[in-house]
Amino acid sequence: MSHLPRIGIVTVSDRASRGEYEDRGGPAIQAWLAEVLACAWEPVPRVIADEQPLIESTLRELCDHERCCLVVTTGGTGPARRDVTPEATIAVCDKVLPGFGELMRQVSLTKVPTAILSRQLAGTRGGSLIINLPGQPKAIGECLEAVFPAVPYCIDLLEGPYLTTREERLKAFRPGQKPPATHR
Amino acid sequence: MSHLPRIGIVTVSDRASRGEYEDRGGPAIQAWLAEVLACAWEPVPRVIADEQPLIESTLRELCDHERCCLVVTTGGTGPARRDVTPEATIAVCDKVLPGFGELMRQVSLTKVPTAILSRQLAGTRGGSLIINLPGQPKAIGECLEAVFPAVPYCIDLLEGPYLTTREERLKAFRPGQKPPATHR
Amino acid sequence: MSHLPRIGIVTVSDRASRGEYEDRGGPAIQAWLAEVLACAWEPVPRVIADEQPLIESTLRELCDHERCCLVVTTGGTGPARRDVTPEATIAVCDKVLPGFGELMRQVSLTKVPTAILSRQLAGTRGGSLIINLPGQPKAIGECLEAVFPAVPYCIDLLEGPYLTTREERLKAFRPGQKPPATHR
Numbered sequence: 001m002s003h004l005p006r007i008g009i010v011t012v013s014d015r016a017s018r019g020e021y022e023d024r025g026g027p028a029i030q031a032w033l034a035e036v037l038a039c040a041w042e043p044v045p046r047v048i049a050d051e052q053p054l055i056e057s058t059l060r061e062l063c064d065h066e067r068c069c070l071v072v073t074t075g076g077t078g079p080a081r082r083d084v085t086p087e088a089t090i091a092v093c094d095k096v097l098p099g100f101g102e103l104m105r106q107v108s109l110t111k112v113p114t115a116i117l118s119r120q121l122a123g124t125r126g127g128s129l130i131i132n133l134p135g136q137p138k139a140i141g142e143c144l145e146a147v148f149p150a151v152p153y154c155i156d157l158l159e160g161p162y163l164t165t166r167e168e169r170l171k172a173f174r175p176g177q178k179p180p181a182t183h184r
Numbered sequence: 185m186s187h188l189p190r191i192g193i194v195t196v197s198d199r200a201s202r203g204e205y206e207d208r209g210g211p212a213i214q215a216w217l218a219e220v221l222a223c224a225w226e227p228v229p230r231v232i233a234d235e236q237p238l239i240e241s242t243l244r245e246l247c248d249h250e251r252c253c254l255v256v257t258t259g260g261t262g263p264a265r266r267d268v269t270p271e272a273t274i275a276v277c278d279k280v281l282p283g284f285g286e287l288m289r290q291v292s293l294t295k296v297p298t299a300i301l302s303r304q305l306a307g308t309r310g311g312s313l314i315i316n317l318p319g320q321p322k323a324i325g326e327c328l329e330a331v332f333p334a335v336p337y338c339i340d341l342l343e344g345p346y347l348t349t350r351e352e353r354l355k356a357f358r359p360g361q362k363p364p365a366t367h368r
Numbered sequence: 369m370s371h372l373p374r375i376g377i378v379t380v381s382d383r384a385s386r387g388e389y390e391d392r393g394g395p396a397i398q399a400w401l402a403e404v405l406a407c408a409w410e411p412v413p414r415v416i417a418d419e420q421p422l423i424e425s426t427l428r429e430l431c432d433h434e435r436c437c438l439v440v441t442t443g444g445t446g447p448a449r450r451d452v453t454p455e456a457t458i459a460v461c462d463k464v465l466p467g468f469g470e471l472m473r474q475v476s477l478t479k480v481p482t483a484i485l486s487r488q489l490a491g492t493r494g495g496s497l498i499i500n501l502p503g504q505p506k507a508i509g510e511c512l513e514a515v516f517p518a519v520p521y522c523i524d525l526l527e528g529p530y531l532t533t534r535e536e537r538l539k540a541f542r543p544g545q546k547p548p549a550t551h552r
Contacts, residue, residue: 079281079308080341087279095455097447098282098466099473099484105283113333113357116283117341124447136359149481157448157485173481175504263465263492264525271463282466289467297517297541300467301525320543 004042005161007033008062008071010055012085013135016075017049025074028137032144038164044068050076055088063092063128069160070151071128072144075135077120085132086119093123093130097154100131104143108134111142122147127158149173188226189345191217192246192255194239196269197319200259201233209258212321216328222348228252234260239272247276247312253344254335255312256328259319261304269316270303277307277314281338284315288327292318295326306331311342333357372410373529375401376430376439378423380453381503384443385417393442396505400512406532412436418444423456431460431496437528438519439496440512443503445488453500454487461491461498465522468499472511476502479510490515495526517541 009029015021030043044066048054055076062068076085090096100122108115120132120143129151133140152163152172165172193213199205214227228250232238239260246252260269274280284306292299304316304327313335317324336347336356349356377397383389398411412434416422423444430436444453458464468490476483488500488511497519501508520531520540533540 078341079279079313079338083279095447095451095487097485097487098469099477099486101282102286102470102473103477103484105286109283109287112359114337114359116287116331116334117281117338118283119279119281129447147484150484153482154447154485157446175480175482262525263463263497263522267463285466286470289470293467293471296543298521298543300471300515300518301465301522302467303463303465 004040005070005163006042006044006066006068008044008046008059008066008068010058010062010071010073011045011047012050012055012073012076013047014049014082017047023047024137025133025135025140028140029072029074029133029144032141036144036148036165036170038166039162041163050082050084052084052088052091055085056092059088059092059125059130063125063130068128069155069158069163071130072133073130074133074140077118077132077134079117079119083119086121089121089123089130089132093125096121096123100147103146104133107142107146108139111139124154124158127160129154129158129160145170188224189254189347190226190228190250190252192243192250192252193227193229194242194246194255194257195229195231196234196239196257196260197231198233198266201231207231208321209317209319209324212324213256213258213317213328216325220328220332220349220354222350223346225347234266234268236268236272236275239269240276243272243276243309243314247309247314252312253339253342253347255314256317257314258317258324261302261316261318263301263303267303270305273305273307273314273316277309280305280307284331287330288317291326291330292323295323308338308342311344313338313342313344329354372408373438373531374410374412374434374436376427376434376436377411377413378426378430378439378441379413379415380418380423380441380444381415382417382450385415391415392505393501393503393508396508397440397442397501397512400509404512404516404533404538406534407530409531418450418452420452420456420459423453424460427456427460427493427498431493431498436496437523437526437531439498440501441498442501442508445486445500445502447485447487451487454489457489457491457498457500461493464489464491468515471514472501475510475514476507479507492522492526495528497522497526497528513538 011026016023122131195210200207306315379394384391490499
């Protein structure tokens with residue numbers, strides 16, 4: 001098994017999983033992480049249907065067997081009947097971290113009033129952090145920009161690998177360090 | 185049965201339900217909707233006591249039998265012992281949409297510091313959206329102004345009727361359309 | 369039993385409870401309350417380990433037997449394995465008041481991006497209000513400044529004692545009064 005930090009990237013979409021639709025969310029997450037992370041890392045991608053048991057088993061596999069320190073999902077966070085990503089995430093998490101969803105909705109709300117329809121959240125499963133992102137590629141970047149400064153320290157607290165970012169691009173914050181002068 | 189979109193309006197108040205107190209919340213909701221909605225619609229009003237089983241059965245009736253695409257409640261969202269509207273709402277909902285409560289509290293917080301005591305939330309039950317509003321008539325309008333731009337699209341996602349608003353009064357947002365230039 | 373309002377102050381920390389580490393959180397809370405409250409009151413302090421059953425039994429004792437109208441905790445709200453204060457709080461509460469955690473995270477987020485990792489919350493148990501604060505003494509004051517204006521009225525609604533604050537230092541808000549002109 002590789003010793004590089006591994007990051008699960010899960011596209012949840014009925015149509016993308018049937019190949020009717022090109023997956024744009026997963027590649028958008030991978031491109032964003034490639035741009036921001038300074039350390040070497042390994043993506044572990046999955047494209048699956050909007051089925052709660054399948055989402056749950058995929059998240060468990062990525063956390064427990066693939067040893068991903070971070071798992072990021074895209075899609076399935078809305079109010080429609082087939083949107084069940086948050087339900088699956090809550091079911092596999094030990095702890096829910098409400099601040100992630102609050103901040104992501106707040107940021108998206110400056111763009112579109114329908115941001116309040118998103119139920120995206122984050123939580124921990126053992127030593128892994130799971131974050132739900134929206135399905136729209138543009139919204140993915142906005143949400144990651146908002147929450148990622150807290151992600152490396154969260155993974156430290158979960159006793160995972162030490163992630164580093166390209167500081168001129170996005171500054172990760174670890175308490176004990178001086179907070180960024182320009183923060184918010 | 186009428187083919188007009190139906191909207192349930194539920195006043196939850198021990199005193200109003202006993203007639204000791206004139207219901208001002210329900211009429212405030214109805215007046216606000218009459219002013220904002222451009223499409224024809226039909227109100228389905230109820231005035232009930234702060235009893236959790238009664239609130240639950242009223243919400244179920246309005247969603248399942250009266251076929252309301254939207255049910256709006258007023259009252260019973262505070263921390264007092266008799267305040268149980270959020271508990272009843274969670275009990276009947278399939279999905280909770282945390283962004284509604286977050287935004288309504290944020291807006292009310294610009295008026296009064298006690299906004300954080302409100303536990304108001306929104307969720308879906310089958311094809312219906314349920315939204316808890318505070319009891320104060322003034323706060324009702326403030327909360328509806330904040331969240332209603334996202335309501336018609338939410339009801340689209342739930343496969344309900346196509347609601348339209350008087351655009352010069354309040355612009356509903358549906359993704360794929362250009363977001364309002366002046367949003368927030 | 370004293371007739372003064374009693375306020376429980378619970379430091380949750382493995383190291384402080386073993387004496388390996390001086391408790392700074394509990395004294396910071398007590399000093400803040402002494403500065404802000406105008407009425408006489410009595411602190412009921414506890415220093416305990418990060419064990420969920422112990423936190424639960426301490427909260428129950430302070431609410432039910434010590435008759436504290438307010439119980440404030442510090443520590444154990446992060447995402448790490450030993451952080452279980454929110455879980456214990458939810459377990460003993462009748463109602464969770466999500467607005468407290470939302471506002472405290474929002475305020476902390478203006479200081480440090482890692483504020484979203486805090487799971488702090490508030491809730492009621494019978495006639496008592498329980499509020500989780502972060503572990504860092506500096507963050508304790510920031511969070512109390514933000515939420516305390518709503519605390520005396522919350523305790524009124526729970527039929528507890530009438531708390532008063534030194535108005536020139538921090539103005540408590542009770543609806544029916546004129547809201548502070550400078551609020552936010």
